[in-house]
Amino acid sequence: MSQLQNSYGTCTTHRHQLKLKFPEHKSSLKLLSALTFPNVLARCWLPRESTDDEERQTLLTPSSTAPSTLTERYGLSTIILHYGVHSSVRVCTRKSPSAGASRQLHVVKILRRSSDALVRATQRFEQSLSSAVSHPNLLQTIDVLQNEHGETCLVMDYCAGGNLNALIATAEDSIDALQADCFFKQIMRAVTYLHDNAIAHRGLKTENILLTAHGAVKVADFGSAEWLLDEVADGEHAENRIRLQLSSLYSPRKLRGSIPYLPPEEFSNYATVDPRAGDVWAAGLVYMAMRCGRLLWRMPCADEDGGYSAYLRGRQTYDGYPPIEALEEVRFSSGFQGLGESLFTRCRNVIYAMLHPDPVRRIKASEVLRSEWVYYVQVCDAGEIGW
Structure with missing residues (x-):
């Protein structure tokens, strides 16, 4: 359980109380x-x-x-x-x-x-x-x-806080919204750093998100990562240090990621797609797993998974997709004062944008960080310094 009064606006720093492993x-x-x-x-x-x-x-x-x-x-x-x-x-x-x-x-x-x-x-x-x-x-x-x-x-x-998957599994219902937001912003900072340096992680899931004893997030596992050589060749992003170490190597092609976190384009006939869009999709599912205490579907195929089919239908209706729409109710019940309804609406909008079925229209990691919702999330001191 996190100890904090409010993670938005001008609020005091907070700490996470994790059961050390x-x-x-x-x-x-x-x-x-x-x-x-x-x-x-x-x-x-x-x-x-x-x-x-x-x-x-x-x-x-x-x-x-x-x-x-x-x-x-x-x-x-x-x-x-x-x-x-x-x-x-x-x-x-x-x-x-x-x-x-x-x-x-x-x-x-x-x-x-x-x-x-x-x-x-x-x-x-x-x-x-x-x-x-x-x-x-x-x-x-x-x-x-x-x-x-x-x-x-x-x-x-050794990360004494365990991993995010274990934390979700041992929570009474789901991870507290304020604590989940802190973890989520740390995750998106790490993902944005990778993307800015022309790297797609391609293996984001709750099992690969570790926690220190003080609540700092450590995104792990580069076994499925891909370096976007074309972008580096065009002179975009990629620090010189990264370019020097990888210039003589190639990114091996193989099946990447865990099926429940894979984006729908991996199961379709899409032409070449920027793999960083898949990281954004997976990060959105990680956030929903924290808030719901479970994965939303087994695989993003409407013909194979009823949960994903329900999500696609919900996107097209006025009432929306219930698990995402419920985020607003939880936030209003948390006692936030002085914040307009637009902030909570933007929370839902960002998640919908991260889980857009079309990778071309999906929001970018840097845009998630700049969104009004994530911008106002305060990260704990441990998360700021990675301690």
Whole structure:
């Protein structure tokens, strides 16, 4: 539950009270049972800043002369968070050298060695891309090294607040509107940063949105990301640092995203569409999941999913689509004073614009941030600095 009086206009800062998730030690015999845990961590990392090409390349290449092994530096693997074909994500626990100090937790993504050229290119692209971006609301990496099997290990800080999916699942009904708005604005800031740098995330979902102990959002997982080379070639966006690190790589083509969050154009005969429009669609669904406590549909196909068909019909009627229209009622019941009805109407309008079935007419991430609704949402101090 968030502690705040009002997240709009001139209001005091607020804090989020989250139930922290610290994994218990588990013996090796119990590791398989941990496979049922929700994927609370993701596949995004960011090596430390470098100032020249030589140093930058060194950071991107795991060192075989590291002063210590993965276990010596970050401790034993105590929980498996995700186990996939080409990678696994684990929690490593290391006892602090200081007497009486708490244990140190890190999350390590292990990229398995592969003879498949496409898999290797995908891993290389993901590592380089996530190393080139930096934003308070993007998950960062603190180290890259190799384990005893020669596998690349990407080390990240453990996010004690868990992920947004777990928070939604454990909420009594749904996430409080004020808290959801704070999280949503942080998400849109991260997405806008990526889009401004010609990057489409293409994997936004509640499982990939992590929370720190203080309530800062960390958008994670660049495994499905795409770099828009055509736009960079035209001289639009993309910082020099990003261009330098990705210029020798390509964005591997593959099936991207989770089906419930995919935009309708992925299931139609649309010509080439800017994939950033799909990020906006997914972000809109993430917000609705926070407010409704559930996903609106299983897949955006009117012939296959009655929930999506109902949404399309609602867009064409005066009464609208009930879950989105209900946002107004919740907001009016929250005791807001001194704000016109137009602000609440714009909240609904922004969500409708984000979930426009036509990707060409869909609102852009930067326009969401500039909307009257999101503009007046106050982000907590932790979210401002990514703490």
